[in-house]
Amino acid sequence: PDVCVVGLGYIGLPTAAIVARSGCRVRGIDVSQKVVDTINRGEIHIEEVDLDGLVHAVVGRGLLTASLEVASADVFVIAVPTPFGPNHEPDVSYVLTAARSIAPVLKQGDIVILESTSPVGTTEQIRDLFAEMRPDLKIPGLTRDTPDVSIAYCPERVLPGRILHELTENDRSIGGITPRCARKAVGFYKIFVRGQCIATDARSAEMTKLVENAYRDVNIAFANELSIVADRMGLDVWEVIKLANRHPRVNILSPGPGVGGHCIAVDPWFIVASAPTETPLIRTARGVNDGKIHHVIAKADELIAAHPGARVAALGLAFKANIDDFRESPARLVAATLARKYRERMSIVEPYATVLPREFEGTGATQIDLDEALEECDILLVLVDHDAFRQVPLAERAGKIVYDTRGIWPDQPKGGAEVGEGLRLV
Ligand code: SAJ
Numbered sequence: 001p002d003v004c005v006v007g008l009g010y011i012g013l014p015t016a017a018i019v020a021r022s023g024c025r026v027r028g029i030d031v032s033q034k035v036v037d038t039i040n041r042g043e044i045h046i047e048e049v050d051l052d053g054l055v056h057a058v059v060g061r062g063l064l065t066a067s068l069e070v071a072s073a074d075v076f077v078i079a080v081p082t083p084f085g086p087n088h089e090p091d092v093s094y095v096l097t098a099a100r101s102i103a104p105v106l107k108q109g110d111i112v113i114l115e116s117t118s119p120v121g122t123t124e125q126i127r128d129l130f131a132e133m134r135p136d137l138k139i140p141g142l143t144r145d146t147p148d149v150s151i152a153y154c155p156e157r158v159l160p161g162r163i164l165h166e167l168t169e170n171d172r173s174i175g176g177i178t179p180r181c182a183r184k185a186v187g188f189y190k191i192f193v194r195g196q197c198i199a200t201d202a203r204s205a206e207m208t209k210l211v212e213n214a215y216r217d218v219n220i221a222f223a224n225e226l227s228i229v230a231d232r233m234g235l236d237v238w239e240v241i242k243l244a245n246r247h248p249r250v251n252i253l254s255p256g257p258g259v260g261g262h263c264i265a266v267d268p269w270f271i272v273a274s275a276p277t278e279t280p281l282i283r284t285a286r287g288v289n290d291g292k293i294h295h296v297i298a299k300a301d302e303l304i305a306a307h308p309g310a311r312v313a314a315l316g317l318a319f320k321a322n323i324d325d326f327r328e329s330p331a332r333l334v335a336a337t338l339a340r341k342y343r344e345r346m347s348i349v350e351p352y353a354t355v356l357p358r359e360f361e362g363t364g365a366t367q368i369d370l371d372e373a374l375e376e377c378d379i380l381l382v383l384v385d386h387d388a389f390r391q392v393p394l395a396e397r398a399g400k401i402v403y404d405t406r407g408i409w410p411d412q413p414k415g416g417a418e419v420g421e422g423l424r425l426v
Pocket of ligand 1: 260
């Protein structure tokens with residue numbers, strides 16, 4: 001089939017490239033001329049392992065082209081952002097705009113699939129929009145006859161840094177507006193997915209995606225709450241979690257400086273918005289994870305203030321390990337808040353950033369490399385568990401004051417709070 005992927009971001013572009021690799025002709029649509037031009041040159045505007053080579057290859061073979069305009073195709077995949085508003089209410093306007101752009105070119109036999117994380121009911125909104133804009137077509141769910149088009153919801157569940165692998169290997173939940181729609185959409189995913197394609201209804205598939213990320217958020221909140229409790233009780237949370245996880249039915253996740261990224265910290269709110277009074281746990285988990293950021297800021301602030309003149313290195317700005325994605329990153333918020341206060345005393349180590357984000361401008365904080373930090377800084381704040389940090393041997397950090405929010409250095413000696421004596425806070 002000819003495929004049209006609307007939205008060429010972190011999900012749309014890798015999906016477009018993988019579908020093209022399987023031999024389909026793919027037209028990718030984006031609102032940004034710059035993005036369109038970059039892709040048509042065979043280059044990419046986002047960072048993801050091995051994506052550059054793949055895009056270069058499929059553009060070179062003429063299988064993937066990018067454009068500003070939607071055109072006729074057999075399958076349409078919508079992968080545009082669904083942000084939330086000031087009161088955490090989901091904003092599906094990009095999804096509806098994408099659907100509106102598809103409606104005029106829809107023809108009999110076409111399949112339209114929504115992949116964007118969306119509140120329950122959004123796929124039905126697309127159905128209603130098509131019915132309104134195309135009274136000439138038989139729309140599934142609204143006709144007793146065999147419908148002319150198929151409409152389905154299929155969330156992506158790929159992990160940044162492993163997107164190309166997970167796009168083909170993960171199982172997919174594929175929810176049709178009708179069972180026939182689901183079957184048609186499954187047929188499309190089977191072209192490039194090696195994992196199982198499981199057919200369901202659209203509303204269940206929408207909820208499944210939200211539930212997966214809310215599940216993780218709630219579990220990380222448990223770990224983050226434990227870390228604050230352990231801190232208060234003078235216990236090493238990492239030791240306690242390690243031991244508890246020896247129980248065959250316990251698997252506590254890792255505490256950190258908060259939850260970042262564009263999914264786990266966002267999607268739970270979509271469930272809360274649909275059922276505000278029935279979601280005390282999900283809402284509280286969000287509060288715990290956001291609160292952990294401020295706990296880390298307060299604790300780091302206290303530590304730095306207690307050591308006037310000591311030089312501080314913040315290790316990491318990314319939202320998680322080994323990626324160069326700094327959006328919605330707790331580490332970045334912690335480092336920037338401290339940089340505004342401690343200015344020249346603060347240095348930032350981020351091997352995945354060529355320059356510091358804009359909010360560091362004018363703070364006086366500078367970017368240094370890991371070697372310099374280990375030689376020149378007295379206080380090390382571990383904010384991201386990049387492998388490069390994890391691998392620093394004890395000998396190189398023995399005399400440092402360490403605040404290890406990720407638990408990457410369990411062998412760091414606990415000691416007095418004086419510079420040179422060594423101290424490990426968790
Ligand atoms: N984190 C912790 N402790 C942990 C695990 C994660 O503090 O034990 C933090 C990370 O440091 C990061 C945040 O949580 O700041 C999220 O990281 P992540 O690796 O858990 O997830 P994401 O946001 O990269 O991707 C998630 C994945 N969802 C699940 O694992 C249920 C991915 O499969 C989804 O496709 C993606 O969200 C998405 O797009 O929705």
